[in-house]
Amino acid sequence: MTSLADLPLRDDLRGREPYGAPQLDVPYALNTNENPYPPSPALVAALGKAVEDVAASLNRYPDRDATLLRADLADFLNADTPGAGRTGRDVWAANGSNEILQQILQAFGGPGRTALGFEPSYSMHPIITEVSGTAWVDAHRDEDFGLDPAAAVAAIERHEPGIVFLTSPNNPTGTALDLATIEAVLDAAPGMVVVDEAYAEFRRGGTPSALNLLPGRPRLIVTRTMSKAFAMAGTRLGYLAADPAVIDALMLVRLPYHLSAVTQAVARTALAHRAELLGTVDALRSERDALVAWLRGLGLTVADSDANFVLFGSFSDRRAVWEGLLERGVLIREVGPPGWLRVSVGTPEEMAAFRTALKEVL
Template sequence: MKTTSLPLHHSGGATKSPDQAKLLGRVLPAGPLGYGWIGLHYPVNPYPLAPHIQNAVIEAVRTQIAAINNYPDSDTSVLRTKLAGYVADHARIAVTHENIWVANGCNEVLRQIFRTFAGPGGTVLGLEPSYRYFPVIAEAAGTQWSSVPTRTFPQRDIDAALTAIGKCQPDVVVIASPNNPSGDSFSIDMFEEVLHRLRSGILVIDETYIEMSTKDSAVQLIHRYPEKVVLCRTLSKAFTFAGGRLGYMIAGPQIINALRATQLPYHVSSITQAAAAVIIDRADEILAKVPELLLECERMVAYLQREGFDIPHSDAHFFLMGKFKDAHAVWEAYADIGIVLGDVGLPHYLRVSAGLPHENDQFLEATSNLLDLGKIAL
C-alpha cells in the first residue's frame, strides 16, 4: 500500500440518509404549520417527465419485454452512440461511442474506475466536503480513501489539495464539479494544475450536476489528456431518470477499453438501455426546465439571505443554508411540519434543493414561521 508523510484526513462521516421510516411515522400538525410532504433533500429535477415522454419509454420497454428471453447488448452500442451524440452536440467537441462507457448509475462507474486504476493497495484522494459515498465506493473497490480537509469551509481547499497530490501521488484523484453538497465548481485551469501535479494517476471529474449548473463542462480535457482524465455523468439528476439507474463516463479510448475489459458481461439490462435511449433522444425537451429551476434557486437564496441566513455561493440548483447552532435540530423542526431538507453531516449547514415553485413557496413560508417561533437558531 502506498504510504505518505502528509497527514491526510480519513473521512468517517455519516453515509446514511435520514431515516425514512422515522419520517413516515411523524404525525404532522394541522393548520398553517402542516405542509404535507415536501422533499427538498434530493438534488434531482423535480419536474416529472411529460406524459408523451413517459409513453415513449413505455413503448420502448414493451418492445424489450417481447424479447426478454435474450441477453442485452453487452457493448451497449446504441446507447453509447446516442450519449456520444448528446455530449458532442452540447459541448461542441468531437465525441464518439469510443469515448463512452455506461453502467448502472454513476456509483457503479466510480467503483469500476477505482477498481481498475487503484484497486487493493492503491489510493483514491478527494477533497472535503464532497459526495458522502466516495469513501464508501472506494472501500467497496478495496481501495484506500484519503481526503483533504478544508481550511475554507464550506468550500473546498484547492491549495491544500494540490500540495497533497504533489506529495502523495495517488492513483486516482476524484473531484466533483459542481460539488455535492456545497455546489461550488472548479475551473479548467485548476483541473490542469491538478494534472500537472499528478504524474502517473488519473483525474476523475464527477459532473453529476453539470446540466443543472451555470458552469461549462470539462469535456475538452479528454482530448488534451486522453490517458489521464475521466468525466462521470448520470441521467439521475437533470434527466429525471434516477429510478432508471444509468450513469456513464467520458474518456479517451484507452481508458474506455480498460473499463470494458474488466466489466461484468451484460451488466446493463436491455430495459434500462431502451428507456435511457428514449430519455437521451428527448434531452433538449427534458432539460428545458433547468433554467426555471436555477431561477427558483436564485429566488430562494435571495429571500433566505435577507432573513439573515448564510448561503455560500453555489453554481447548481441546490445550496447550503446556515449557519445553525445545531443543524440537525433545525432539520427536525422542518421535518416535524413535513418539509425534508438534506442533513448532509455538516455541523452548521443543511442542503436545500430547489423544488417545484409551489413547494419552494411553502418552504419559504415555513422558514418565516419557524423563525418567528424561535425554532431556528443561527
C-alpha cells in the same frame, strides 16, 4: 437471531452503516436533489412503447456493450462541447454514476493504492473507495468550499494518489471549479483524475465543463448522470467520457451484461426527448438563485451554487432545524459541515412550503 457479528464479514466492513438518505412519506421531499418535474404524458407513452418493444426479447441478454446508447450519449455530450467529435468509443455507461465510480476504483484502485478527494464532497467517494480496498485521503476544501490550486497540488505531491476525485459542481456545497484548477491537478497527479459532473447541466452561464480538457489527456475521466437534470433518477443511468483506453480498462472489471435491455431502452428514449426533460433546467436555476437571495435575506450564510440544491447555515443545532422542518412536512438533508443543511430546489409550490416552514422554525 443471526447478526452481522455472527458472520465472517470482512473486518474493514464491521461497524459501517449502509449509505442512504432518509426515505420518508412527506408532502415535500427536498433532500435528494432530484428534478421535481415528472415526464409528460407523451413521454410516459414513449417510455412505455420503448419497454414494450424490448419486452418480446427479454429472454435474450442485452447488448453487452450498450453500443447504441453510448453513441446517443456521445451525441449529447458533443452538444456540450461543439467540435469534440466524440463517438461511442469515448463514452461508457453503467447503473448510475455510483457504478461508474465503483468500476473506476476496481480498475485503477485497490489494495496498496490511494484515492484522494477534497471534502466536504460527495459522501459516496470515500465509501466506494474504502469498500474497494483503496485507502482514502481527505485533502479538505477551503473555508469558502473552494479549492486552491496550490494547496491541491501540494496534497497530491504529498500523498501521490492513484486516483484524484474532483466534484464540479460540488455536492453538497454546489461549488464549481474553474478549468485552471482542474488543469493544475491534472499536471500534478501521477494517476487518474475523475471530475464528477453529476450536476453539470445546472451550472451558471460561463462555467465550463471539464469535457473541454479531455483531448490529449488519457488520465482524465468526466462522469455524468441522467438522475438529476434529466429527471430520470429511477432509470439508474450514469456515464462517463474518457479516452477509449479508459473504457477498455473498465471492460476488464464490469459485470457481464451489466446494463439491462430495459435500462438501455429507457435511457435512449429519454435522450431522444432531452429537449423536454432539460426544458425545466432554466426554471430550476431561477428558483435556485431566488432561494439563495431569500436565505441570505434572512441573515443566513449560503454557499454559491451551480447545482440544483443550496447549502445554508450555520446553526448551533442543525438537527433541531431539520426536525422542525420535518414536523411541517418538509424533508431536507442534514449533510455537509457541522451546522449546515442542504435543500434541493423544487417546484414553486415546494419552495413556498419550504420558505413558510423555515420562517416558522427560525
